[in-house]
Amino acid sequence: MRGSSMTDIGEFNEKLVLQTIRSAPEGIGQSDVVRRSHLSRQAVSLITRRLLGDGLIEQAGRRISGPGKPHTLLRVVADARLAIGVHLDPAHITVVVCDLAARPVARATLEPPxxxxxxxIARIADAIGALTRSLGARPSEPVEDPAERHERSEAQEALPAGRRLLGIGIAAPAGLDAEAGILRDPPWMPGWRDVPVVDALSAATGLPAMLDKDTNAALTGEIWSRHLDASQTVLYLYVGHGVGSAISANGRVHRGGSTQAGEVGHLPIGRAGEICSCGRAGCLSLYTDAxxxxxRARSLGVPLPAGDDMTAALTALSQAAEDGSDAARGVIADHGIALGAAVRLLAGIHDPRRIIIGGPTWPALSSVGTARVREALADWLIEDRAVLENSRLGDDGGAIGAASLFLDQELAPGTPGPSPF
Structure with a gap:
């Protein structure tokens, strides 16, 4: 946030204060920051003064609570820093620019990988350049090249001095090496084997970048954008071309020893029948892959567009179900039953307080599928044992989550980047 001269404890405290203020979007008094952060009043006062000077927070009026002097409220300036999210999905590539609240302020959808x-990568870099130019955003470090400085638009020069780009978060299907920034063997993305995507995109844009699984990114986006209670264990089911999961506890996403946690495609859900490529029967992917x-819908005569565009086909399947096609509703319901069986198994393992289902294909399936998942989780949803809900991030959840990864790395206390619990 401030530079390499800060000590580790000083940087942690500054991030802690910023996080405390950010978790109160309507504003928070300095005394409440002291209480919630457990820092001294003097430390909080010094830190808030620096954050005000950096343009990261601002005064947000005053609040009277009982006798005495009114409290000055502090809140984060959401657009003081921006992060870019890139979601590499087999169906399409999504690029978003998000503010500190993980709200997209600009977006672009590109053709699939x-x-x-x-x-x-050149296409993605071009899209990032176009979006950031439209916003007048610029890198966190001042531009030293006179030629680049000359090319800044009038919109850029008119921006508040504090508004800066932090970097790029990249979300992609596994397998990948998050630490090395390399896509190893992502499914449904031929040609992307052993691609050093972090180095390549960073070189193409001049911005720092990081990589993580799309499931981890999506859950990070939920936590960051909604200020979810860190004490809750959260289970996230990501429904895309396949199904993946992610889990968080104490506000941290569990990534496993090699960032491969949550690969549930071969989770046995208790069905006999077709044999999976892994040699076993009843794997989740046999019933939930797009x-x-x-x-199955085509074999039952549901009219779907020809070709390999899964997004268009699933949209048509959803529309057919909405129009009253029993075959279409049956296909989606069976997907929900299989997904519900998997969620029930995962709930038994992780004991979550909150269960979220999202991902790019879930909006097309949720109107029929959600009820089936609820049926499978009936005993978990009674007496407020757990809450089941659909993601609130919409179709851009993977890209918003990717941006949130970078926000979390740079601005959250105690999160130096992807790591196991």
Whole structure:
């Protein structure tokens, strides 16, 4: 936040104060910051003065609570810093620019990844450049190149001095090496094997970047944007071309020893029948992968567009179900039953307080599928044992989550980047 001269404890305390203020979007008094952060009044006073000077927080009026002097409220200036989120999904590439509240302020949807990663990275870099120019945003460090400085638009020069780009978060399907920033063997993305996407995109944009699984990114986006209670264990189910999961406790996402935690495609859900490629029967992916749903719907005569565009096919499947097609509703319901069985198993393992279902294909399936998942979780949802809800981040959840990864790394206390619990 402030530079390498800060001691570790000083940086932690500053991030802690910022996080405390950020968790109260309507504003919070300095005495409440002291109480919640457990820091001394003097330390909080010094830190808030620095944050005000950096343009990260502002005064937000006054509040009278009982006798005595009114309290000055502090709140985060949401657009003082911006982060970019890139979601590499087999269906399409999404790029968003998010503010400190993880709210998208600009977005672009690009064609799906191809077998030419270098060309795809160039497309992404071009989209990032166009979006940030439209916002007048610029890197956190001052631009030293006179030529680059000359190219700044009038909109850039008119921006508040504190508004800066922090960097890029990249979300992608596993397998990947988050620490090295390399996509190893992501499913449904031919040509992206062993691609050093972090280094390549950072070189193309001049911005720092980081990589994580799309499931971890999506859950981070939920936690960051909604200020979810860190004491809650949260289970997230990501429904895309396949199904993945993520889990958080104490506000931290569990990534496992190699960032592969949550790969549930081969979770046995107790069904006999078709044998999976892994040699076992009853794997979740046999019933929930997007191409399985589309293939079954076509075999039952549900009219779907030709071709390999899963997004268009699932949208048509959802529309057919909404229009009263029993076959379409049956296909989606069976997906929900299989997903519910998996969620029930995962709930038994993790004992979550909150269960969230999201991902790019879930909006097309949720109107029918949610009821089936609820049926599978009936004993977990009684007496407020757990809450089941759909993601509130919409179709851009993966990209918003990717931006949140970078926000969390840079601005949250005690989160130096992807790491196991």
């Amino acid at each position: 191809t077998e030419d990663p270098q060309a795809d 191409h399985v749903l589309v293939g």
